[in-house]
Amino acid sequence: MTDDLHTLAGAYALDAIDDDVERRRFEAHLAGCETCATELREFQATTARLGLAVAEAPPPRLRDRVLADIRDVRQLPPVSPRRAEVRPRRWRRTVAAGLAAAACLVTAASVGVAVHERQRVDQAQAAYQEVAFVLSAPDARSATGRAGGGGTVTIVASASRGRVVVASAGLRTLPSSKAYQLWLINADGPRSAGFLPDDRSRPVVAGAWRPVDRLGVTVEPAGGSARPTTTPIVLISAT
């Protein structure tokens, strides 16, 4: 079954899977299979060459039309889990459950979307990519810490990806004037790594993570602080 899926990378790169269920299953597999992801990247670079080989300039009028059209087309923002519309519960459970679940996450998101809405599926999946990118790393490590005032914080960190995914559960609700600020802490001191989102059940990805870093969470004014001003409610090491 899994072997079967691996061999689909070629057909997928050629857009030759016309069965939506089969394609989704492969896409879900892709999110958790480094081999297929790498292979697909190479395959798409290869099939692009097949396309370049048949280049043929379009009529000049098309250029004018396209350039006029884009003036009315809003550009999408970069992918960011903060902006992503995800199902909170599933996220929290999945991240807490650890790495192997990355593929299931994407499947869960894909299933139940109407068959011909492939574009929307693509967009939804793009939103998961940043988290899946860390979760699917071969060197990803997870750790959970119990917070001082109750609740837990879970991290999944990957040195090769240089990023850490942070998810929380059951943390004390803060007044709107306060926020949970994240810090990456090592011998050089703490660096701010953003905030836990207001929708606390969503994971966030913090960049520039190194294996020497520990993740700390402090309560800060809603606008954030340059340096921690309170004692961390939790301090987690991923190694």
Add this chain to the structure above:
Amino acid sequence: MSDPMRPRVRNAGGTAFRGERGMPAETRPPGDGLVSGQDADALLGRTARGDERAFEALYDVVAAPVHGLARRVVRDPAMAEEVTQEVMIEVWRSAARYDPERGGAMAWIMTIAHRRAVDRVRREQAAGEREARAVHHGTGAAHDPVGERVEARLEHERVRRCLRTLTHLQRESVTLAYYGGHSYREVAELVGAPPNTVRTRMRDGIIRLRDCLGVER
């Protein structure tokens, strides 16, 4: 039918162009798809930040490959133009979603282009219109050979040479899917082989192409 690229080879000018550039026939010339690819990377980065001038320049680099591919897959000239337009607008819209770690800008754009073209073909097929429209407009007529770039001709030669290194079934499987827009099940019917065999040949064929074309790994 054994080489779907063949009908579109337009003239034998390749040698003359190589001579002009002072390049031996077998080495990779500058100004080929890979160099354009680097241009595309930089231009797409600027496009992502809303730079319309960069997008204009990007259009000039990628419109011909996108349109050529669309023509090949959907066949109908008017439809190919529509697909090209859709793809270029999609590139503008999603530029910020492009992730350089997952491959070059050119590959990203061509992937979008192929997917759009194939989606279009499948929709038309479902509506039963494709054949009728293709017949109505005529297929295979080159409408702008002057606009074809030197790089494209060289790339064409290289790809054609590499396609010849594939086994017959590998080549059929890859080209019927890529240029013909057929699914692996359809290809299986067309060539009279089991679907599982075809999808394996697709993968084997692309691997062989990848290695022959020297795609970066």
